[in-house]
Amino acid sequence: MRRVNAYFENENHAEGVTARLQALRVENVTVEEIPEDNNNLVELFKRLVRAEDEAHTHKPQLLSFEVVDEDYAKAKKIIEDSKGRISEEEVS
Numbered sequence: 428m429r430r431v432n433a434y435f436e437n438e439n440h441a442e443g444v445t446a447r448l449q450a451l452r453v454e455n456v457t458v459e460e461i462p463e464d465n466n467n468l469v470e471l472f473k474r475l476v477r478a479e480d481e482a483h484t485h486k487p488q489l490l491s492f493e494v495v496d497e498d499y500a501k502a503k504k505i506i507e508d509s510k511g512r513i514s515e516e517e518v519s
Contacts, residue, residue: 428454429499433490433511434461441488444509451498451505461487 435441441458448456490511494502506513 428493428495430493431491431499431502431506432514433506434514435488435490435509435511437486438488440509440511441490444490444505444511447505447509448492448494448502451502452495453498453502454493456490456492458488458490461489 433441433444435444438458438460445456445458490506492502503513
């Protein structure tokens with residue numbers, strides 16, 4: 428399995444992906460707002476947001492889950508199609 432953290436501009440994008448991931452073999456799915464006092468994640472997110480979106484106020488969201496290796500490519504595509512950014516790690 429792989430643990431995936433995906434970052435989104437807003438809750439709607441994160442929740443939409445959560446619904447689409449239910450068709451895959453995923454576990455421990457959570458969505459939470461990235462706290463503003465977490466400067467490292469907020470700054471990373473700001474760098475990832477497209478330039479034309481900078482004028483908008485966003486509440487960046489973190490979607491975390493574990494996915495079986497066979498479904499990872501599908502999960503990654505769902506996230507990328509929904510304007511998400513991924514970081515991942517292997518889970519033993």
